[in-house]
Amino acid sequence: MTLWLRNTSLLFLSEIDDKKERMDRALSPNGKTQIDDIESTKRTKVSTKLTQSEKREKNVLVIESIDVNNGYPMDITADDLADNRDDPNMQVDQINYSTVNHPDNTASYKKDRKNDMKVNMVNNQSSLLVMPEDLMAKVFTKSTAKTPRNLFALCELWDFAGQKEFYATHQAFLTSSAVYLVVADMKDDILRGEDKPKCSADFQHIGEYVDFWFDSIHCHRTTNEQDSSGNYDPPILLVFTGKDNYDKADFKEREKILHDQIDKVLGHQSKYHHLHDKFYLSNTKDTDEEFEKIRFAIFQTAGKMKNWGEAFPLKWILLEHLIEINKNDGKHFINFTDMFKLAKHHDINIIEEDELLLFLRFQHNVGNIIFFENIRDLIILNPQWLADAFRCLVSDRIDNNRLHHLDDWTLFTRQGKISESLITKLFESKAGSQFSGQKNNLHKLMEKLDILVKIENxxxxxxxxxxxxxxxEVVCTQIGIFTGKCKRTPWLCFKFEFLPPSFFNHLSAWFIRKYCPSKIDSSIALYRGICVFDIDASGCKKILVTMSTDTIALQVVSFSKKQEGFGNTCSDIYSEVTQLIEDIKERYKVKISFELHFKCSDGVYYTDTFEYNWLTKNKECFCLQHQTAHQSGKLYLPWMKNEVYF
Structure with a gap:
């Protein structure tokens, strides 16, 4: 076993895509970082160091060996993970200096790499696996520098899209093993919770709220207990841009206003304890020294994370680096058979499938790869590739010049329905055969993540x-909910402290698979924030699934003329949805909680609701909306028959 300084991810969360070039440069070694030209999610490998006091000949990731090489200290060079595509036997540090430290070669490097990748895409497969004979020597080298231990680590830099269309994909990339930079414009106020539109589930502008991102990151906290410094992992650095728009006096005044707003919005809340530091920058006028302060803060913050120095099997470390070598060779994905070939490298020697699966599950959980056991033909080595595939379908920036005349395109933009042929066209319009060649596996993966849902029949x-x-109100009117012919149950409300936007996608996906969407005119009643489904074949009994910023609410309605109640329909749905929520929490490793609330049948489901435990202790409750009393049991019993014992 060795003490391993495991890779740390660095994520930007922002809607500002054109102002980070200098920040990216400041975060990279020697002020130089290769940034691929991509729209929103940028991934760049940087060597991170925790001290600026010593000049080194090369950046190294230091680990302490417990039982390797007679216990001598061992170093992992950051250069060992550089691109060795042209000559697998070439010294890795030579390749590193020719591609990273000499920017004049960057264009040639990108061109060669793009040509290799293009061949792979056309062939619909990765190129041959890179299997260096001297893997152990490439990963572990004796240290010749007087380097304090535990000061270096390999860091992966993500510039993560904050646009609303990517909310559904965040689940695949957010991780607890990261340092988050939340970037905002100084001119924008940090709004309080009561300033947000409570009834809206559209989330058109929710990303403008800083506390939305704090809540999202708080869902990925590693524990409910704060560390000795009073902080939570994962840590957040809050970066305000646009300092150049203020003179010295106005800047100080604006800085104080923002400080007070942060304290007012986040103060006395557990999510506030993710914040480690704040920075105010000008992307056009600040010197590199100002950006270096952020870089140093990142290094200090990463070194304090609990996963720094975790112990893992040596063969896992070697396999991770072998995957990294192949990823740098242009391989975005491989299948399970090829992964097993990597694992059987003579320096690694993982020969049991169960051990390999354990490794892959771990790598998936920390966000290094994307792997599902029932989709073994597509193991994503580079999550950036998957993010680009998602963008083909979910981005609002799709170039539709060649698609706008298609009926399928109109159906997609108006109803969110998409055909097989349109999926293929969107994949091809974005990246040729890069994604269309893996369309079937991408279908399975996106269905697994509830990004794509097959409509039955x-x-x-x-x-x-x-x-x-x-x-x-419009949907309910079209369905006929407000007429005297419609019988309605009370509202069942799952009231969350924080409700991620993707949660409704998971819920609606489950209902789409289980029930038939109701019809409205020539369309289906599936909308962002409200969906209606037929519970039975007649269509006379339906369920409404709705969402506000903090509440998911369900209501069963009936248009049947039969003199019958709702039976066990409500209680069965309650049990299934409750289990679904727990499954989602476990699947995506998120810490979220809810309370059960109820509301009268014609009441507003997102306000003045009644908490379940309170109702069980009081026979009556006064409804503020209707200014009358309701019998408590009539509000919750239709849903809680399986939970209440007489």
Whole structure:
């Protein structure tokens, strides 16, 4: 076993895509970092160091060996993970200096790499696996520098899109093993919770709220207990840009206003304890020294994380580096058979499938790869590749010049329904055969993540995040909910402290697979924030699934003329949805909680609701909306028959 300084991810969360070039440069060694030209999610490998006091000949990741090489200290060079595509036997540090430290060679490097990748895409497969004979020597070298231990680590830099269309994909990339930079414009106020539109589930502007990102990151906390410094992992650094728009006096005044707003919005809340530091920058006028302060803060923050120095099997470390070598060779994905070939490298010697699966599950959980055991033909080595595939379907920036005349395109933009042929066209329009060649596996993966849902007895899919917006009152009127012919149960409300936008996508995906969406005119009643489904074949009994910023609410309605109640329908749905929520929490490793609330049948589901435990202790409750009393049991019993014992 060795003490391993495990890779740390660095994530930007921002809607500002054109102001980070200098920040990216400041975060890279020697002020130089290769940034691929991509729209929103940028991934760059940087060597991170925790001290600026010593000049080194090369950046190294130091680990302490417990039982390797007679216990001598061992170093992992950051250069060992450089691109060795042209000559697997070439010294890795030579390749590193020719590609990273000499920017004049960057264009040639990118061109060669793009040509190699293009061949792989056309062939619909990765190129031959890179299997260096001297893997152990490439990963572990004796240290010749007087380097304090535990000061260096390999860091992966992500510039993560904050646009609303990517909310549904965040689940695949957010991790607890990261340092987060939340970037905001100084001119924008940090709004309080009561300033947000409570009834809206559209989330058009929710990303503008800093506390939205704090809540999202708080869901990925590693523990409910603060560390000795009073902080939570993962840590957040809050970066305000646009300092150059203020003179010295105005800047000080604005800085104080923002400080007070942060304290007012986040103060006395556990999510506030993710914040480690704040920075104010000008992307056009500040010197490199100002950006270096952020870089140094990142290094200090990463070194304090609990996963710094975790112990893992040596063969896991070697396999991770072998995967990294192949990833740098242009391989975005491989299948399980090829992964097993890597694992059987003579320096690694993982020969049991169960051990390899354990390694892959761990790598998936920390965000290094994307792996599902029932989709073994597609193991994503480079999550950036998957993010680009998602962008083909969920981005609002799709170039539709060649698609706008298609009926399928109109159906997609108006209803969120998408055909097989349109999926293929969107993949091809973005990156040729890069994604279309893996379309079937990408289908399975996106269905696994509830980004894509197959409609039963139809050739179409639904993308929940692309469903159109609609007002609750309009949908209910079209269905006939407000007429005297409709019988309605009380509202069952799952009230969350924080409700991630993707949660409704998971919920609606589950209902789409289980029930048939109700019809409205020539369309289906699937909207962002409200969906209606037929519970029975007659369509007379339906369920409304709605969402506000902090509440998911369900209501069963019936248009049947039969004199019958709702039976066990409500209680069965409650049990299934409760289990679904627990499954989602476990699947995505998120810490979220909810309370059960209820509301009268014609009441507003997101305000003045009654907490379940309170109702069980009081026979009556006064309804503020209707200014009358309700019998408590009538509000919760239809849903809680399986939970209440007489």
């Amino acid at each position: 139809s050739s179409y899919y639904i993308i929940p995040s692309k469903m159109p917006s609609a007002k609750f």
